[in-house]
Amino acid sequence: MKAFLKHIGWFLVLVIGCATLLSEGSLFFLRHSSFYKPSFVVNALKQKDFDYVVLGSSIGLTTLNTTVIDNASGLEGVNLSMDDTGIGTQCLMLEHFLAQGKRTKYCVLSASVADLNTKHPGLSVNNYRFLPYIRTGYVSSHFEEFKDDGVNIILLSKYFSFVGVSFYNLELFYPSVLSAFRPNMHNRFDATGNYYYPLKDSKEHVPLQFSNFPIRLQNPYLERLKLLCEKNNITLVVYIPPMKGKNVVFLNDNYKVINHSAILDDAYFFYDRTHVNLAGNTQASLKFAEDLKLLTQGLP
Amino acid sequence: MLFNSLSFALFLPLVFLLYWFVFNKSLKWQNVLIVVASYVFYGWWDYRFLALIVFSTLVDFVVGKQLETTTTITRRKLLLGVSLVCNLGLLGFFKYYNFFVDTWMEAWHMFGISMERSTLQIILPIGISFYTFQTLSYTIDVYRKKVGASHDFISFAAYVSFFPQLVAGPIERANQFLPQFKVKRRFDTDFALGGFYLIVWGLFKKMVVADNCAFFVNQIFDHSENFNSMTLFLGAALFGFQIYGDFSGYSDIAIGVARLFGFRLMTNFKFPYFSRDIPEFWRRWHISLSTWFRDYLYIPMGGSRGTFYQTIRNVLVVFLVSGFWHGANWTFVAWGGLHALFFLPLFIVKKNRKHISSTRFSVNQIFKIIFTFCLVTLAWVFFRAGTINLAFEYLMHIFNFSGLSLAFFVKTPKTILFSLIILFSSMVLMLFEFFAVQKNEKEVVLSSKQAFFVGLVILFMGVFKNPETFIYFQF
Numbered sequence: 204m205k206a207f208l209k210h211i212g213w214f215l216v217l218v219i220g221c222a223t224l225l226s227e228g229s230l231f232f233l234r235h236s237s238f239y240k241p242s243f244v245v246n247a248l249k250q251k252d253f254d255y256v257v258l259g260s261s262i263g264l265t266t267l268n269t270t271v272i273d274n275a276s277g278l279e280g281v282n283l284s285m286d287d288t289g290i291g292t293q294c295l296m297l298e299h300f301l302a303q304g305k306r307t308k309y310c311v312l313s314a315s316v317a318d319l320n321t322k323h324p325g326l327s328v329n330n331y332r333f334l335p336y337i338r339t340g341y342v343s344s345h346f347e348e349f350k351d352d353g354v355n356i357i358l359l360s361k362y363f364s365f366v367g368v369s370f371y372n373l374e375l376f377y378p379s380v381l382s383a384f385r386p387n388m389h390n391r392f393d394a395t396g397n398y399y400y401p402l403k404d405s406k407e408h409v410p411l412q413f414s415n416f417p418i419r420l421q422n423p424y425l426e427r428l429k430l431l432c433e434k435n436n437i438t439l440v441v442y443i444p445p446m447k448g449k450n451v452v453f454l455n456d457n458y459k460v461i462n463h464s465a466i467l468d469d470a471y472f473f474y475d476r477t478h479v480n481l482a483g484n485t486q487a488s489l490k491f492a493e494d495l496k497l498l499t500q501g502l503p
Numbered sequence: 504m505l506f507n508s509l510s511f512a513l514f515l516p517l518v519f520l521l522y523w524f525v526f527n528k529s530l531k532w533q534n535v536l537i538v539v540a541s542y543v544f545y546g547w548w549d550y551r552f553l554a555l556i557v558f559s560t561l562v563d564f565v566v567g568k569q570l571e572t573t574t575t576i577t578r579r580k581l582l583l584g585v586s587l588v589c590n591l592g593l594l595g596f597f598k599y600y601n602f603f604v605d606t607w608m609e610a611w612h613m614f615g616i617s618m619e620r621s622t623l624q625i626i627l628p629i630g631i632s633f634y635t636f637q638t639l640s641y642t643i644d645v646y647r648k649k650v651g652a653s654h655d656f657i658s659f660a661a662y663v664s665f666f667p668q669l670v671a672g673p674i675e676r677a678n679q680f681l682p683q684f685k686v687k688r689r690f691d692t693d694f695a696l697g698g699f700y701l702i703v704w705g706l707f708k709k710m711v712v713a714d715n716c717a718f719f720v721n722q723i724f725d726h727s728e729n730f731n732s733m734t735l736f737l738g739a740a741l742f743g744f745q746i747y748g749d750f751s752g753y754s755d756i757a758i759g760v761a762r763l764f765g766f767r768l769m770t771n772f773k774f775p776y777f778s779r780d781i782p783e784f785w786r787r788w789h790i791s792l793s794t795w796f797r798d799y800l801y802i803p804m805g806g807s808r809g810t811f812y813q814t815i816r817n818v819l820v821v822f823l824v825s826g827f828w829h830g831a832n833w834t835f836v837a838w839g840g841l842h843a844l845f846f847l848p849l850f851i852v853k854k855n856r857k858h859i860s861s862t863r864f865s866v867n868q869i870f871k872i873i874f875t876f877c878l879v880t881l882a883w884v885f886f887r888a889g890t891i892n893l894a895f896e897y898l899m900h901i902f903n904f905s906g907l908s909l910a911f912f913v914k915t916p917k918t919i920l921f922s923l924i925i926l927f928s929s930m931v932l933m934l935f936e937f938f939a940v941q942k943n944e945k946e947v948v949l950s951s952k953q954a955f956f957v958g959l960v961i962l963f964m965g966v967f968k969n970p971e972t973f974i975y976f977q978f
Contacts, residue, residue: 207692214954214958365962369963371967371968372962373917
C-alpha cells in the first residue's frame with residue numbers, strides 16, 4: 204500500500220507540476236499578447252487618453268464601430284466590448300482599463316437589454332479571458348463575489364493555474380501557443396477593438412414593425428459601474444442598440460441613456476434577431492456619433 | 504455521479520481510504536462500505552431510483568435462496584418466473600412502456616383508427632439494463648445449479664450494486680464475480696497500479712477521444728441534410744470513435760476502479776476496430792453483453808444444435824434482441840438486424856471463427872480491418888440517428904456521392920483545432936491498441952511514462968467544459 208500511494212503521489216506531483224509549468228507559460232504568453240481584450244488593453248493600446256470607451260457584450264462589439272464614430276465626430280474612442288459577457292465583466296473591464304493608467308471622459312455601455320433588465324446577473328461565459336490577470340487584486344476580488352460553481356475554476360487558478368488552463372484548454376492553451384508566435388494577433392477584433400457581422404447574401408429590404416419593449420435598468424452592476432465612473436470623473440452613458448422590431452421604453456430613468464432601439468426600420472440592417480450587420484453597424488455608429496458629439500458639447 | 508466529474512474525484516479516494524485503512528480488518532464491513540458507497544454513487548443522480556435496485560436485490564436474493572432448497576421442478580420454474588417477471592417487468596415498464604404504446608397506436612393508425620395517447624412521462628433509471636441483466640444471470644445460474652445461492656445479503660447487495668460497474672457494466676456473472684465478495688481482499692500494489700493506469704487510459708478515451716468527436720458528430724447528425732457525402736461518412740466514422748471511446752473508456756475506468764478495491768472484472772472491449780470481420784468484431788465489442796446473450800438466449804434457444812434454419816433464426820433473434828436491449832427505438836433493432844446481415848454470410852459458410860487469435864497483420868488483413876470498420880460505421884448510422892427515416896436519409900446522402908470536400912472540418916480556427924485534436928488523439932488511441940494487439944494483450948497496459956504523457960494529454964486536450972454524458976447511461 205505504501206509503495207502504491209508513493210507511486211500515485213509521485214505520478215500526480217509530476218503531472219500537476221508539468222501541467223502547472225505549461226499553464227504558467229500559457230498565461231505568460233497570453234499576458235504578453237493582444238489576443239483577448241484584457242491583454243489587448245495592456246499591450247496594444249498605447250494611447251493613454253480617450254474621449255470615450257465602448258463597453259459591452261457582442262452587441263457592443265458589433266454595433267458601435269469606433270473608427271466610424273471617430274471619423275464622423277472627431278472624437279477618439281476604443282471598443283472594449285467582449286462577446287458573451289455581462290455587465291459585471293464589463294465593469295471589470297473598465298477597472299482593468301483604468302488600472303493601466305488610461306483615462307476616458309465617457310463610458311458607453313452597450314449591453315444586452317436582458318442583461319440591463321436582470322436583477323440577478325450570473326457569471327459570464329467568457330470570463331476566462333481575464334485568467335492571465337487572476338492574481339491581480341481587482342480581478343480576483345471581482346470573481347470572489349460570485350456564488351456560481353463555475354467561478355471556482357477561475358478562483359482556483361489563482362493558486363493552481365493548470366485548473367483554469369486545462370478547463371478552458373481550447374480557449375486558453377491553444378491561443379497561447381498561437382500568441383507565442385504571433386503576439387500581435389487579435390481574436391476577432393481590429394486595431395481599435397471593433398468587429399462586425401458581414402452582410403448576408405439576401406439583400407432584400409423588409410420594413411420592420413415596432414412594438415414597445417419595456418425594461419427596467421436594474422442590474423446591480425450598473426450601479427457599481429456608475430460609482431466607478433463617478434470616482435474617475437467619467438460620464439456613464441447607457442446605449443440601447445438598434446433592435447429588430449422592438450422599441451425599448453424605460454420604466455426608470457436613473458441613467459443617461461441613448462436609445463437607438465428603433466432607428467433601423469429595415470431587416471436589411473440586421474444579421475440576426477439581436478445583432479446588426481456591416482450596414483447596420485455603419486448606420487448605428489453614424490447616428491451614435493451625432494448624439495455623442497451633442498453630448499460632449501453639453502447639448503441634451 | 505460521473506467518472507469524469509469532480510465529485511467522483513473526491514468520492515473515490517475517500518472510499519478507497521475508508522476501505523483499506525478503516526474497514527480493512529473485516530470483510531463484512533468492507534462489503535457494507537461497498538453497498539453504502541454504491542448507493543451514494545447511484546443516489547447522487549436520483550436517490551428515488553435506489554428503491555428499484557433494492558427491490559431487485561431483495562427479489563433475487565430471496566428467489567435464489569428458495570431455488571436452492573426447492574426440488575420441485577414446477578416450483579423452481581415458478582420462482583425463476585417471479586424473478587424474470589419482476590426484473591424484466593421493471594425494465595419493460597421504465598424502458599419500453601412508451602415505445603410499445605406508441606407502436607400500438609401507430610399500428611392502429613395504419614388501419615385508420617386513432618386512439619387516445621396514453622404514454623407516461625417516465626424517467627429511465629440509469630443503468631437499469633445493466634444491473635437487471637446482472638441479477639438475472641445470478642437467478643438463472645442458481646436455477647441451472649451452476650452457482651450456489653448467496654446466503655449473505657450484504658455481499659449479494661454489493662454484487663448487484665458494485666458502483667464501478669453499476670450503471671454501464673461490464674455485466675458480470677455470478678459465478679465469476681459473487682465469490683470475490685466472499686474472500687478476504689489483499690492489497691496488491693501492481694494490480695492496483697495497473698488499475699490506476701487503466702483509469703487514466705479510460706479517461707483519455709472518454710474525455711479526449713469521445714468528447715472531442717462529439718463536437719462534430721452532433722452537428723453532422725443534427726443537420727445531415729446540409730453536408731456532402733464525405734462529411735457524412737466521416738461523421739458516422741467519428742461517431743464510431745465517439746461511442747467506442749465513450750463506452751470502452753467507461754469500462755476501462757470501471758475495471759480500473761474495481762482493481763483498486765481488489766476486484767477483477769471481465770474484459771469488455773478487446774480492440775474491436777482491429778477486427779478483420781464482423782464475427783470477430785462481436786468477439787471484441789461489448790463482450791459482457793454478447794456473451795450474456797450467447798449464454799442466456801442463444802444457447803437456451805438451441806444455439807447451433809438445431810437445423811440450419813433454426814440456427815439462422817437463433818442468430819437473428821440474438822442480434823435483434825441485442826439491438827432492442829440498447830433502447831426503445833426501431834433504430835436499435837435495425838442496427839442489430841444490420842449486424843446480423845453482416846454476420847450471417849460468414850456464419851453460414853462456417854468462416855465466422857476464422858480470426859480468433861492471430862496477432863500479425865498482413866496487408867490483406869489490414870484491408871479486411873478497414874472493410875470491417877466501414878461496415879460497422881454504416882451500421883452506426885442507425886444507432887445514432889433519431890429515427891429509421893433519418894438513418895436512411897443519412898445513408899442515401901452518403902451514397903449519392905455529393906462531394907468529397909472536407910471544408911466543414913477546417914471551416915473556422917475552432918473546427919481546425921478540433922480536427923487536429925481528434926486526429927492526434929485517435930492516432931494515439933490506435934497506436935497504443937495496435938501494440939497491445941501485437942503483444943496479444945487484452946487491454947492497453949500503460950507504463951509510468953506513458954501514463955504521464957496520457958495524463959498531460961487529458962489535461963490539455965480533454966473536454967472539461969460541458970462534457971458529454973456517457974452514451975450508455977441511457978441504456
